[in-house]
Each structure stands twice: as C-alpha cells, then as structure tokens.
Amino acid sequence: MKNYLFLEKQVLLPLYPQRGLVLVRGQGVHLYDINNKEYLDMMSNYGVNIFGHTNQFILNAISYQLKKITNLHGSFTSSMRVEAADRLIKMCKLPEYQIYFSNSGTEAMEAALKFAVLTTGKKKFIVMKNNYHGKTLGALSTMVGSKYQKPFLPLLWDMVETEFGDIKDLTKKISSEFAAVVLEPIQGEGGIHVPSGDYLRDVQRLCQSCNVLMIVDEIQTGAGRTGEFLCSSYSRIEPDIIALGKGIGGGLPVGVTLVSRQVSQKIIRGIHSSTFGGNPLTCAGICASLEYMIENDIFSHVKKIGDYFINQLMSIKSPHIKQVRGKGLMIGVELDQPVTPVLKFMQDNGILVIPGGDMVVRFLPPYIIEKKHVDKTINVFNKALKSLIVTSNIKSA
Numbered sequence: 193m194k195n196y197l198f199l200e201k202q203v204l205l206p207l208y209p210q211r212g213l214v215l216v217r218g219q220g221v222h223l224y225d226i227n228n229k230e231y232l233d234m235m236s237n238y239g240v241n242i243f244g245h246t247n248q249f250i251l252n253a254i255s256y257q258l259k260k261i262t263n264l265h266g267s268f269t270s271s272m273r274v275e276a277a278d279r280l281i282k283m284c285k286l287p288e289y290q291i292y293f294s295n296s297g298t299e300a301m302e303a304a305l306k307f308a309v310l311t312t313g314k315k316k317f318i319v320m321k322n323n324y325h326g327k328t329l330g331a332l333s334t335m336v337g338s339k340y341q342k343p344f345l346p347l348l349w350d351m352v353e354t355e356f357g358d359i360k361d362l363t364k365k366i367s368s369e370f371a372a373v374v375l376e377p378i379q380g381e382g383g384i385h386v387p388s389g390d391y392l393r394d395v396q397r398l399c400q401s402c403n404v405l406m407i408v409d410e411i412q413t414g415a416g417r418t419g420e421f422l423c424s425s426y427s428r429i430e431p432d433i434i435a436l437g438k439g440i441g442g443g444l445p446v447g448v449t450l451v452s453r454q455v456s457q458k459i460i461r462g463i464h465s466s467t468f469g470g471n472p473l474t475c476a477g478i479c480a481s482l483e484y485m486i487e488n489d490i491f492s493h494v495k496k497i498g499d500y501f502i503n504q505l506m507s508i509k510s511p512h513i514k515q516v517r518g519k520g521l522m523i524g525v526e527l528d529q530p531v532t533p534v535l536k537f538m539q540d541n542g543i544l545v546i547p548g549g550d551m552v553v554r555f556l557p558p559y560i561i562e563k564k565h566v567d568k569t570i571n572v573f574n575k576a577l578k579s580l581i582v583t584s585n586i587k588s589a
C-alpha cells in the first residue's frame with residue numbers, strides 16, 4: 193500500500209496542520225480510513241457535509257446533472273442556475289434580493305466587499321476583532337491583527353476594528369465615512385462566540401442610521417447550521433449583503449453572495465465574474481440540498497439535537513471546561529488549555545472534532561446525527577478531559 197502520509201509531505205505544500213489520517217470514504221455520519229477504521233464525523237469537513245456522506249438524495253441529483261451538463265458560463269442561461277438562485281432567495285425569504293455565485297466562502301466575501309464599494313463609493317469598513325472571512329486578499333484585509341495577515345501587510349482599503357458584541361464601541365466608531373460593517377452572526381473560527389440579545393438588530397439600526405451597509409458572513413452559520421436557514425433571521429434582520437458557502441452546495445465547492453436591491457442597482461456588467469461560479473453541477477447540489485432540508489424538516493431536528501448536545505456538554509463536570517457556547521449544531525467548548533491533546537485523544541478513540549482557535553473544541557456535526565452519536569461523543573470527550581487531568585497530575589508530581 194502506498195504511504196500517502198509520506199508522499200503528501202513531498203507533493204503538497206505544508207499549509208495545513210496534519211491530523212495523520214488518510215480518509216478514503218464516508219457513509220452517513222461516519223468516515224473510514226485507508227485501513228477501514230471507522231470514525232464518527234462530528235465536524236462534517238469544517239461544516240460542509242451537512243447531510244452526512246454519500247446522502248442518496250443529494251447523490252442522485254448531482255449524478256443526474258453530471259450526465260447532462262456540468263459547466264456553463266454566466267453569459268449563457270442555465271436553467272439549473274436560475275432554479276438554484278430562485279430557490280435560495282425564497283428560502284431566505286428575501287424576495288427583492290439577487291445572487292452572485294462563486295466557488296468558495298472567501299470568494300463570496302471578496303464579492304461582498306467589492307459590491308459594497310460599488311454601492312457606496314467608499315473604501316472604509318468596520319470589522320470585528322477575532323473575525324474570520326477567508327484568506328484571499330480582500331477577505332484577509334478584514335482580519336485586522338490576525339496572524340494570517342502579518343506577512344502580507346499592507347493589505348487593502350481602510351479597516352477599523354471593533355469588539356464583537358460591543359454595541360457601545362460600534363456606536364463610538366461608526367459614521368457615514370464607512371462603506372459597511374462586516375460580521376459573522378456567530379464567530380466560528382474565532383472560537384464560537386455568540387453575541388448576546390439584540391446585538392445584530394442594534395448593529396443594523398446603527399448601520400441604517402449612518403447610511404452604512406451591513407455585510408453578514410453566514411458562510412459557517414448559514415444553511416441551517418444554527419437551526420434556521422440563516423442565523424441572522426433569529427434577529428429578524430435583513431442585511432444588505434449576505435455571504436453563504438460551505439454546505440449549501442451538497443458538498444460541492446460553492447460561494448453565494450446575496451444582495452439587496454440597493455446594492456444590485458449599482459452592479460456594473462462585467463465588473464466581477466467567475467468561470468465556474470454558478471455551474472449547473474453545483475447548482476443541482478444547491479437545489480437538492482434545499483429540497484432535502486424542507487422535506488426532512490431539518491431545521492427542527494438541528495434545534496432539538498443541538499439543544500440536547502449543548503445540555504449534555506454543560507452537564508460535564510471538568511475543571512478544564514471554561515465555557516460551553518453555541519446554537520443549533522455550531523458548538524464550542526472553551527478549555528483552560530490548548531485543545532490539541534483532546535482532539536488527538538478523540539481521534540484515537542474514533543471521533544473527529546476540530547479546533548476553533550487554540551483553546552476551543554469545535555463541534556460542527558452533520559445535521560443527521562442522533563442522540564446515540566451525541567452520547568458517544570460526550571462519553572469520549574469526558575474521557576479525553578479526564579486524560580488531561582491525569583497528564584497534569586503526572587506533570588506536577
């Protein structure tokens with residue numbers, strides 16, 4: 193058998209932390225390695241495989257489209273692209289909005305920023321501390337002070353930081369000089385931070401009063417992750433620009449930028465485009481995903497199982513847990529130390545989870561998980577935390 197871990201080091205740039213695992217197939221909530229060892233997938237490929245792996249309904253829709261037409265440039269009309277956009281707009285309940293399709297989250301954000309500049313003629317943005325919007329230059333520019341920025345400074349435009357969740361700080365900083373305020377409804381990569389109360393509503397109110405656009409990055413929170421199609425609809429807001437990505441394409445690469453009429457009126461033909469954006473194959477994945485969500489009442493399941501999961505996590509008694517945070521199936525547990533040993537213990541014991549920053553264990557399971565999967569995860573997580581206690585006892589002895 194080829195040693196792929198070894199070969200990988202020679203042929204792929206070392207840009208990612210290495211989990212030391214060669215995964216070759218998935219089925220439902222499980223992934224299998226090259227030796228056919230089974231893993232419970234509690235991270236859904238960083239939030240992408242929302243219906244688990246090889247979901248038959250999604251597979252059928254994509255396979256059908258694969259045999260018809262896979263790519264079609266935006267200058268030709270694709271019935272599948274129009275269907276996908278129409279259904280997305282209906283799902284978001286934003287009938288006046290229009291869509292630009294791309295191929296990844298960061299591209300959806302690039303478009304969002306460019307569209308905000310086109311609409312307002314301004315190049316100044318208010319961004320949140322601890323945010324994550326992607327690593328292409330525009331998106332990266334919004335991540336002020338992040339370690340990902342440092343080698344590339346100076347970056348684009350004028351970015352002013354505010355504390356996420358702090359409406360007073362935003363009130364002090366916002367003015368009509370800005371094109372937009374950019375934020376995630378819940379910060380994901382930054383460690384699952386849920387703003388309290390009416391924060392998002394207050395941000396929208398401030399933006400409107402200063403004639404500043406509101407760009408909401410729902411790439412991680414969207415597509416049902418928190419129990420509503422858009423997390424921002426919990427706050428009953430209608431942002432001017434919304435970015436989606438991750439699981440919305442049924443596992444195929446996708447970025448979506450939704451814009452209000454105020455923005456769409458300012459878009460100039462040819463000013464932005466993508467050869468692959470909105471390709472019929474991905475759009476078939478979008479249509480199937482939306483249909484699957486509705487047919488299977490996915491949102492109420494996400495709410496119910498998410499509440500159960502969070503409650504079970506909260507009932508764990510461990511001196512290493514500082515806080516449990518989250519909504520729906522976007523959950524983080526902040527520890528008093530870096531999470532790598534916990535992730536490793538869980539992986540060795542057949543459960544895959546990811547970090548959210550250095551100190552947060554992040555759970556982004558597929559929406560189809562059941563109580564028994566949560567219970568198994570809680571059991572192994574508990575053991576992982578106990579193994580930390582043993583380790584620290586040994587160290588201090």
Ligand SMILES: Cc1ncc(COP(=O)(O)O)c(C=O)c1O
Binds near residue numbers: 301325327412438
């Ligand atoms: C909130 C948010 N925005 C943007 C991105 C970037 O998406 P992508 O990696 O698909 O470019 C991510 C990815 O994790 C994200 O969580």
